Amino acid sequence: MSKVFLIISAVLLIVLSGCASQPKASLYQQLGSEQGIERIVDAFIKRIAKDKTILPYFAKSSVSHFRAGFITHMCDISGGPCEYTGDSMVDIHTGMNINEADFNRVVELLVLAMEDAGVSYREQNLLLAKLAPMRGEVIKR
Incomplete structure (x- = not known):
C-alpha cells in the first residue's frame, strides 16, 4: 500500500509542478491573440453600423482607420x-x-460583440476593466 501511495504522490507532484511552471496566458492570448481581437472589433463595427443612436458618432470616421486603430489599441x-x-x-x-x-450603449455594443466573438465573461470583464479608466476621457468632450 505504501508503494502505491508513493507512486501516486510522485505522479501528482510531477503533474502539479508541470502546471506551476507553465506561464499564465496574457489577456491578449486569452482573447485569441490578433485573430481574436480582429473578430471582436469586426463584430463591434457590425453592431455599431446597425445602431441608430451610435452610428451618427461615426459618420465622419473612416471604418478602416477606426478598425486598425482599435485593433492596435486592444x-x-x-x-x-x-x-x-x-x-x-x-x-x-x-x-x-x-x-x-x-x-453606456457603446459599452453594451462592445459586450455584445465580445459575446458574438465567443469571449468568456471572465475575459470580457478583464478587458472592460482595462478600458474603464478611459471613460472620463470620452464623455462630454
Whole structure:
C-alpha cells in the first residue's frame, strides 16, 4: 500500500509542478491573440453600423482607420505585442459631446460583440476593466 501511495504522490507532484511552471496566458492570448481581437472589433463595427443612436458618432470616421486603430489599441492594452501610438482618447473624442447614456450603449455594443466573438465573461470583464479608466476621457468632450 505504501508503494502505491508513493507512486501516486510522485505522479501528482510531477503533474502539479508541470502546471506551476507553465506561464499564465496574457489577456491578449486569452482573447485569441490578433485573430481574436480582429473578430471582436469586426463584430463591434457590425453592431455599431446597425445602431441608430451610435452610428451618427461615426459618420465622419473612416471604418478602416477606426478598425486598425482599435485593433492596435486592444492589442496594446491586453498585453499583446502591439504599441498604440494613435491619438489620445481625449483628442479623438473632443467635440463629440458623448453623453453618459450613449457611452453606456457603446459599452453594451462592445459586450455584445465580445459575446458574438465567443469571449468568456471572465475575459470580457478583464478587458472592460482595462478600458474603464478611459471613460472620463470620452464623455462630454
